[in-house]
Amino acid sequence: MNTGINYAGPANYWLFLDADLINLKHEHMDQLLKPLKKNPEVGMVVGRFVEGKKVVGLVQRFISITNGQRGLSGWFISQLPDLSWTRFGVEVFMTRLAENWNVQIKTPHLKGITHYTKEEKFGLIPGFYKRLLMYRECLQAHYVWRNYLDQDEEAKSLSAEH
Numbered sequence: 001m002n003t004g005i006n007y008a009g010p011a012n013y014w015l016f017l018d019a020d021l022i023n024l025k026h027e028h029m030d031q032l033l034k035p036l037k038k039n040p041e042v043g044m045v046v047g048r049f050v051e052g053k054k055v056v057g058l059v060q061r062f063i064s065i066t067n068g069q070r071g072l073s074g075w076f077i078s079q080l081p082d083l084s085w086t087r088f089g090v091e092v093f094m095t096r097l098a099e100n101w102n103v104q105i106k107t108p109h110l111k112g113i114t115h116y117t118k119e120e121k122f123g124l125i126p127g128f129y130k131r132l133l134m135y136r137e138c139l140q141a142h143y144v145w146r147n148y149l150d151q152d153e154e155a156k157s158l159s160a161e162h
Contacts, residue, residue, distance in 0.1 A: 001090055002083045011074050013037070018068040020115045028110050032071035035106040043076035043103035044094065047110040065095045066138055069110060076103060081148060088134040089141025096145040 001016070013036050015029060028047065035045045047069035068091055076098065086093045098105055118134070119127030 001086075005077060005080075005083075010078070013074060014070075014072040014077050016068060016070045016072070018115050020121070021069075022114050022116065023112050025112075028069070028113055031108040031110060032069060035108070036071050036073050039104070040073070041104050042106055043073045043101075044098045044105045045071035046091075046095070046105060046107050047113075048107050049114055050109040050111055066091050069113075070094075085148065086137075086141050088137040089139075092138050092141040093145045093148070096142065100146075 005014075013033055015032055017024065017029075032045045032047055035042045046065075046067050048067060070091070072094075079101070080094070080097070083090055083093065095105070097103075117127065118131040121127060122130055
């Protein structure tokens with residue numbers, strides 16, 4: 001994600017989508033971007049799956065913080081510290097930052113959209129293992145996000161002094 005942000009340069013709005021979405025339509029992308037355009041106070045829009053596969057639906061309903069379907073404002077993106085360490089935990093990290101900074105977050109329901117599970121992509125055992133690794137990275141981001149924020153602020157203050 002860092003690479004894409006740095007490559008593209010500044011923008012008013014950012015749209016991040018998982019590459020393996022099923023039934024993605026323009027309306028879904030509009031649902032992720034319109035709240036940002038409508039209200040400049042909104043910094044993040046996190047789409048929630050409400051239909052589709054049972055496993056995906058349960059995770060998205062109860063742990064939507066992990067959802068990769070996001071619209072982000074340019075001002076929020078410009079404040080982000082380094083994201084390179086986060087990997088699958090990037091969504092958790094960004095959500096924790098937004099909550100910490102009191103950024104408004106909207107969560108529209110994305111009807112009719114889902115994605116392939118790890119088990120479908122890689123087979124039952126390898127897919128389940130990859131799912132566990134993904135959840136581990138999400139949990140790591142959940143528990144250590146503040147450390148990385150503190151390190152980034154410390155680095156910024158040191159560079160400002162010199």
